[in-house]
Structures are given as C-alpha cells and as structure tokens.
Amino acid sequence: MNLKQKFLGAAAMLALTAGAAAAEPGLIIDLGGKFDKSFNESAFNGAQRWVAETGGEYVETELANEAQREQTMRRMAERGANPIVVLGFANASALSEVAPDYPDTNFAIIDVDWLGDLPNVRQIAFSEHEGSYLVGMMAAKASETGTVSFVGGMDVPLIRKFACGYAQGVLAANPEATVIANMTGTTPTAWNDPVRGAELTRSQISQGADVVYAAAGGTGIGVLQAAADEDILSIGVDSNQNFLHPGEVLTSMLKRVDNAVYDVFSAGAEGFEAGVVRMDLSNRGVGIALDGFNEAIVPFSMLSEVYAAADQIVSGGLTVHDYTSDDSCPVLTF
Template sequence: MTAKQTLLGAAGALALTAGMAAAQDANPGLIIDLGGKFDKSFNESAFNGAQRWVEETGGEYMETELANEAQREQTMRRMADRGANPVVVLGFANASTLDQVAPDYPDTEFVIVDMVVDQPNVKSIVFSEHEGSYLVGMMAAMASETGTVSFVGGMDVPLISKFACGYAQGVKAVNPDANVIVNMTGTTPTAWNDPVRGAELTRSQISQGSDVVFAAAGGTGIGVLQAAADEDILSIGVDSNQNYLHPGEVLTSMVKRVDNAVYDSFVAAAEGNLEPGITVMGLENDGVGYALDENNQDLVTDEMRAAVEEAQAAIIAGEIEVHDYLSDNSCPVPL
C-alpha cells in the first residue's frame, strides 16, 4: 500500500467516525405522512414510538406533518438541512422522493418505514402484513355467522392488496366456502382520510351479508369501525391497537409495530448502531400480530385463540406459507 493510499484510507475512516459521532449528537427527525399523527392508526403508532423514546431517554426530536403531496421533497430536505439525524420518513409514498434526496445528504442517515429504498445511507423497514392479516382473517371466519366477511382498504395500491390477500387466505383456511368482499376507498392519497366513504363502503358490504369487516385504510378506517358498531357487526382494526375505539365491537386489531420501528431507529442512531439495509418485521419478531386485551377478550374464544396461536407457530416454522401479494402482484384467493 502506498503512502497516498494509507493517507486516503485514514481520512476515509476519520470521516466515517466523524459522521457517526455527528449522528449520535444530533436530534432525530420524524416526517409524518398524510392523514396526520392522530389518525389512530399508522401515523399515530409512529408518533407513539417517538414519544416512548422521549419519555425513556429525555431526548428531543424534530417533527413535521405532511399536508399534501407537493411537500414531500421540500420537507425531507428541510429536515436534513436542520441537522436532524436520522431522518425517519413514514409511508411507502415517500420512497421515490427519498431515493432522490438521500444521495444529496451522504452524512445524514435516513430511515423509511413501509418501503425499500436502496441507498447506502438509508435503512428500510418493512412488515409482513400478509402474515398478521392471515391470523385476523382466521378470526373473522371463526366469528362470522353469515359466512361472508369483508375488507375495506385505503388507497388502491399493491401494499394494501397485500393486507387483503393475507386476510382472504386466513378466512379461506378456516372456511373454504366463505365469501370475502373487498373494496378500496380510492386511487389518490385522500383515500387515507375519508371516514365518510369508509362508512358508506361498510354499510354496502353489510347489505351483502358481511358480519365482520377488516379496515386497512388509515384514518378512513375510523368510519369503517364506527359504521360496523352502528350496525352491530364486528370490525377489525389495523396498525395500532384499535380495540378501545368500540369496546366489545372490535374483534381484534392487526397490529403493525410501527411504534417499535421508530423507537428502535431512534435508539440505534443515538448509540451509533443504525445500519443501512432492509429490516423485515414479522410474526417471529413481534413486528405484526393480533391484539387481545380487556376490550375484546369476551369476543375471542379459547378455540379461536388456540387456532390462531397454532397457525402463528406454523407460519414462523415455515409449515404454513402465506402468499405475499407484493411478490408477484397476485393472490391465490380471488379479491
């Protein structure tokens, strides 16, 4: 090795060490996606994770809520320019923007929750939503008295079809003859925050015989759960534990631990251990699952719980394979 190569190597190592030290000293930043931090679902779960970090460490973080699509790039750049490190970005819709922005800030660590961005300074956290949805689909089929259950998605994108497909597979595993009705709220980002439309779709599904409805629709899901309670059918929440919204009416919630994703990212960055690459959160590491608490304990029978626990163990062991819609944009169960 020449003296010049040795000098360059030492300089590179020094720059890397300095970058890690800067990340440890900086405050993290959180960019909350459309729908707001109090959507009682995806965004609120992320916010709760950040708040848990604050409570446990006494640290501070920067926060911005997106108001419209046009703000995505500007918000990321502003957060990085303010010195936030890492910058945690919520939602799959931010992926293409982050892919463009991250290279311009090589000394800033970014985290995206819900999509993969292949950049050397980006950590991508994704979830096995199809596995958790399979479990709540089983519960829906076991709780249904009509043999017809339903699903209300938010924006009609492959990620939400991943939920729907997993749910339908779980339903059919229990009752092959069951009818699964699937509706999406819309094709634009407003579909995440339209509880009135969510309620309308739910009532339409009820008129077709559905007596259990699963909402994977962000803030729109609040309308789904409300309509289900009003019509005295069971509902299933998503992302956050939404059982408390209508105690005794919400069969369970397919929890997606976005809170853990944010909390763990903040902690890792503070310790200098935030690594780029892809992290998958599934059943085996409590990244997804179903919620059981005092609000739904009377709805979940011992038989139901035993069946779901058995299926969960089989999925983790590889004995049950739940098809991932995103693997080929198709579902073995018609949607």
C-alpha cells in the same frame, strides 16, 4: 504545533463533538395526520415512548400535501436532524433523490424494501399478509353469516397485500366463506375519508357481511364506527384499535411501526445500520391484539387455532402468499 494551533484544534474538535451530541432524530409523518389512530399514530407513539424513556427531543413534521415530500426531507436534513424516519411507501421516490445528497445524514423509511443499496438508508418492510391471515381466521370463526369483508384505503399493492392475506386466512378457517373487498380510492385522500369508509361498510353489510377488516388509515375510523352502529364486528389495523368500540372490535392487526421508529431513534446516528429490515411474526413485527376490550368476545378455541397457525407460519410449515411478490392473489379478485 504552537499553543494557539493546539487550542484552535481542540476547540474545533469540541465543536464537532457538541454538534454530534446535539443531533436530534427526525420524524416525517405521512398524509392523514399523526392522530389517525392507525399507521401514523403508531409511529408517533414510538417516538413518544423514546422521549419518555430517554428524555430526548426530536424534530417532527406532518405532510400536508404530495408536493411537500422532497422539500420536507431536505429541510429536515439541513437543520441537522439525524437519523430521520420517513413514513410510507409514497415517500420512496423522493428519498431516493434526497439521500445521496446528504451522505452524512441517516434515513429510515417505513414500508419500503426496493430502493437498492443506499448506504445511508434503512428500509423497513412488514409482513402484513401474515398478520392479516391471522385476523382473517378470526373473522371467519366469528362470522355467523359466512360473509366477511375488507375495506382498504388507497388501492395500491401494499393494501392488496393486507386484503389477500386476510382472504387466505378466512378461507383457511372456512372454505365456504365469502370475502367482499373494496378500496376507498386511488389517490392519497383515500387514507383520510371516514365518511366513504362508513358508506362502503354499510354496503358490505347489505350484502351479508358481519365482520369487516379495515386497512385504510384514518378512513378506517369510519369503517369501525359504521360496524358498531350496525352491530357487527370490526377488525382494526396498525395500532391497537380495540378500545374504540369495546366489545365490538374483534381484534386489531398490529403492525409495530412504533417499534420500528423507537429502534431507529434509540440507535441514533452512531448506531444506525442501513439495509433492509423485515418485521414479521417471527420478531413480533406483526400480530393480533388481545386485551380487556376484546377478550370476552375471543374464545380460547379461536385463539388456540390462531396461535397454532402463527407457529406454522414462523416455522415455515405454512406459507401465506404475498400479493406484492407477483401482483396476484390466489383467492381474491380485485
């Protein structure tokens, strides 16, 4: 090899190295916007934490409609983002088409664990039923009427998973309790309809509900507001929403999407691992929020029972039925 060939080879290697070093992670935010104070915002917060700790930069896109899903993934891959985190089960079909076309790009998708063996896809699923069971116990113990309620976003198996876990926790704490459950709609607009969320909440209150749990994305903001207006307790979801109405949000069921995004960004393209990752009570993927905004309304006796139940779930002594395992709920009819 002559000197010129060596020089060109070294230059090519430097270019490849520089390209790899310059690769930035990407985040595709689902419908509802990154400031929904719930699912999307939790993911955004995880990305921002990574930026604050590393000084790095990332590529970000917010979906505006259903038709953008596949096109957005392809554009982000083509611009060199790696790894790319995609939020939400609704992106699963598009990702299964896109990922094989970009074998050198790593993808992670939140709320999916059924895409099969894709060598460049990390599928991150949460045990929402476990965390929902715990907040259901709290709802039952805080209720004075014996009737509590649930407002879901889009009526899909994932949200029924929240509702079923919640109802199991309610009835474990109070077998005589009544659980009212309503879904906001059957299309993606159900994730961002706070007016409808408020309407459903007021209807549930008229039926005696005095604690309401929202698992509805941006729609949940209307649920929590209506609960505060009517002076009943609410339960937030995904992000810690206790601060929205201090002293009136009993707790929030934390779904650590922020940690999932942070972990993928931190691993980068080089440390990426494909396969299914499950985030549950055992690894603090889900849990309850206790802070200065709600500690005055959560007595120690309630916490001790909830923590004892959490320990039983982790040890295997208590099993919470997962709606998505068989599309059924033993204690709630949809």
